[in-house]
Amino acid sequence: QVQLVESGGGLVQAGGSLTLSCTASGPISAYNTMSWHRQVPGKQREFVAISPFGGQTKYADSVAGRVYISRGVRTIQLTMRSLEPEDTALYYCKLLHDGKTFWGQGTQVTVSA
Secondary structure, X not given: OOEEEEEOOEEEEOOOOEEEEEEEEOOOOOOXXXXXXXXOOOOOOEEEEEEEOOOOOEEOOOOOOOEEXXXXXXXXXXXXXXXXXXXXXXXXXXXXXXXXXXXXXXXXXXXXX
């Protein structure tokens, strides 16, 4: 069974940095796409960044220039800098593999002003 586990969330001051990690376990080939999304209570889940393994990473306009993705076959790392209170959200890792979508449980990022 494929499972995703996120880690690295926490409380950080505005202007600070944080790195989130996600690891997928189970039968996964290199032909996959992993991405990060975030959600604030009461709002729709928002796309943050997407990275096909071996392919080009794309970032949401809201975070472009402040975030960076690092990929492994079954890992995706989101490094965020110059964090703002607006970045506060529950961050989810997503895997698209073999026509199926998998989500992690999320890791909370809270940015204080």
